[in-house]
Amino acid sequence: MRVGNTIYLDHQATTPTDRRVLEQMMPFFADAFGNPHSADHILGWNAAQAIEAAASNVAALIGADSDEIVFTSGATEANNLALLGLAQSAVNGKRNRILVSATEHKSVLATAREIQRRLGFTVELLPVDVEGALSLKALKDKLSDDVLLVSIALINNEIGTISDITIIHELLTEFGAVFHCDCAQAPGVVDLKMLSEHVDMASLSGHKMYGPKGIGALFVRHSLQDRLHPIIHGGGQQRYLRSGTLPTPLCVGMGAAAEIARSTVAEVTPVLRRRRDRLVNGLGRLRWRTALNGPDLANRHPGNANVRFDGFSASDILAALQPKLAASTGSACTSGIPEPSHVLRAIGLSAAQAEASIRFSVGRQTTDQDIEDAIDLIDRALSKLVSGGMEVAV
Incomplete structure (x- = not known):
């Protein structure tokens, strides 16, 4: 897709709100605003019904019940x-250890560290292999x-590494650990229709699935809800969680986005994969030395391509591409942090290799022409950097 004259290849950072989602949201801003x-009145009842319908849609996405969904401000x-x-x-209970993979999102890693600092739990990082897959032996x-x-x-x-949550769930069940x-x-x-059978809690984000920003949800299994202390206190909404x-x-928007995601996943996934593969293969045919970080193309997020441009700085490449193409050096949630990606370092890349890597992520509206033009823009940007005096291994 294009935003003005910019080719957008950063869908894992955020997605545009689907117009069908926006249409369902609009009445609740000014008309059905209760x-x-x-x-005590019908406007409140109508809004509550809309919230319940949204929760039902989110629950249906993962095979859960609507009263197992807690709306939040986002996945963080x-x-x-x-x-x-x-x-x-x-x-002060007997369970005082928490295990997280080394490649988790910063909102998981930082929260785990805070639990260790504030509550005295022991937090241990689980290693991953060169493709980012969790070491089941270590677990x-x-x-x-x-x-x-x-x-x-x-x-x-x-x-884009995809975890085998079925196996992980089986291992954890034996020891009674929460997943x-x-x-x-x-x-x-x-x-995701079977997700609720394999995890105890699951975090979701509205703006990663073509819904609005500022809304997310946590699935909490019924049997676990009385063990979860709220971190935001007040009027006790959402069953005091x-x-x-x-x-x-926003809730209506997330519910609408969840319904679209659930009903279209089978047709969307192969299209994303085909266009992502076209991008990776096209970059591989250029004269520059590139490599794909993480899993092979068949076994990762269908829209994800994390590509290393050896001898270059990813930041320099992205700057040279502006304002023609939008991609990123990693998670948008760590933007501005001057350090190599902890994910790329965890899979064994050197600091220099991590700093030469760009994440491209295609979306529903990405076209074949977008891909071809992106390849050409990247080729020209690299040539421009070389002509500017940068020494590059070709």
Whole structure:
């Protein structure tokens, strides 16, 4: 897709709000504006019904019940609620260890560190292989009856690695550990209808699935809800798990986006994969030395391509591409942090290799022409950098 004259290849950072989603949201800004927690009049009742319908749509996406969905401000808050909320209820208990993979989103890693600092839990990082896949041996070795929680993302946000949550769930069940899964990158690209059978908690984000920003959700299994302490206090909305007046338009938008993602995943996924492959193969035919970071093309997020341009700086390439093409050096949530990607370092890349890597992510509206033009723009940007005096291995 193009935004003005810019080819947009950063869909894992955020997606445009689907116009069908926007249409469903609009009435709740000015006409059906009632507070969904106003229980004494019809405007409140109507808003509450819209919230319930949205929760049902989100639940249907992952095979859950609507009362297992807690709306949040985004996946970052959902991750915080899952980890911190559970840990707060288990302070001074026999389960005092938390395991997270080394390639988790910063909102999981930072929350885990805060739990360790504030509540005294032991937090241990689980290693991954060169493709970003969790070491199941390391997980097995670390599991015991004192593990409270294991947090593993379904799809990595930088290199697109897809975790085998079925096997992970089986391992954790033996020891009674809670399984939290950050699923922000998954809706619309993998089928999630069985997700609720394999995880205890799952975080979702509206703006990663063509819904609005500012809204997310946490799936919390029924049996776990009385063990989750709220991290936001107030009026006790959402079964006292998360207080605050719910933003009806945003909830409606997330519900609509979830329904579209659920109903179109089978047709969207192969299209994304074909266009992503076209991009990677096209870059590989250029005269520059490139490499794909992470899993092979057949076994990753269908829209993800994390490409290394050896001898170049990714930041220099992206700057040279402006304002013609939008991509990123990694997670948008760590933008501005002057350090190599922790994900790329965890899979064994050197600092120089990590700093030469760009994440391209295609979306529903990406066209074949977008891909061809992007390849040409990248080729010209690299030539421009070389002609400017940069020494590059060709």
